[in-house]
Amino acid sequence: MFNGIIFKKGTITKILKRPKGINIFVKSDLKLSSKDIGVSVACDGVCLTLITIKNKIMEFYLSNETIKRSKFNYIKIKDEINLELPLKYGQKISGHICQGHIDAIGKILSIKKIDKSYLFNFEINKKERGNIIEKASISINGISLTISKVTNKGFQIWVIPHTYKLTNLSSLKKGSLVNVEIDILSKYVKNYFYEKK
Numbered sequence: 001m002f003n004g005i006i007f008k009k010g011t012i013t014k015i016l017k018r019p020k021g022i023n024i025f026v027k028s029d030l031k032l033s034s035k036d037i038g039v040s041v042a043c044d045g046v047c048l049t050l051i052t053i054k055n056k057i058m059e060f061y062l063s064n065e066t067i068k069r070s071k072f073n074y075i076k077i078k079d080e081i082n083l084e085l086p087l088k089y090g091q092k093i094s095g096h097i098c099q100g101h102i103d104a105i106g107k108i109l110s111i112k113k114i115d116k117s118y119l120f121n122f123e124i125n126k127k128e129r130g131n132i133i134e135k136a137s138i139s140i141n142g143i144s145l146t147i148s149k150v151t152n153k154g155f156q157i158w159v160i161p162h163t164y165k166l167t168n169l170s171s172l173k174k175g176s177l178v179n180v181e182i183d184i185l186s187k188y189v190k191n192y193f194y195e196k197k
Contacts, residue, residue, distance in 0.1 A: 004144025047100025
């Protein structure tokens with residue numbers, strides 16, 4: 001479980017293709033060692049398992065299912081990704097509960113700088129649009145954010161300078177793809193009422 005508060009980023013240094021998946025290698029200053037092999041790490045919002053680490057380079061395996069559901073199908077060497085370690089018992093949750101299970105791939109339609117903040121406009125598939133609620137939490141590339149407005153094609157979010165600087169949102173542009181995880185609580189509530197009908 002994660003909370004979508006990003007303090008570290010990593011850079012893709014190598015991609016190893018396999019018959020039914022890929023291994024990615026990520027260089028980062030994240031404080032992990034060989035003792036942490038097996039720990040979960042949110043990589044751009046996707047919960048992955050650390051399988052090796054050496055000289056600050058972490059290795060993760062992605063199955064075809066993970067690749068199909070996330071933007072990792074389009075990952076390239078030198079791409080920057082957001083990293084987050086799992087929550088520890090007693091740790092403050094500053095964002096919201098994130099599982100690391102991606103619901104859809106979003107596309108940036110526009111980015112506007114207004115004063116010191118940034119307004120991002122996203123497109124998302126029609127199936128997931130029904131789960132989008134104004135002022136609800138949403139995870140974009142593993143970042144806990146708030147939906148400011150629901151649109152015909154998706155939704156908008158405001159990003160403050162601090163978040164923009166610390167995450168890979170600063171390297172994105174119009175047309176960039178992002179991993180989207182809908183707030184699990186809103187999905188559970190919606191599913192509960194549909195089952196009651």
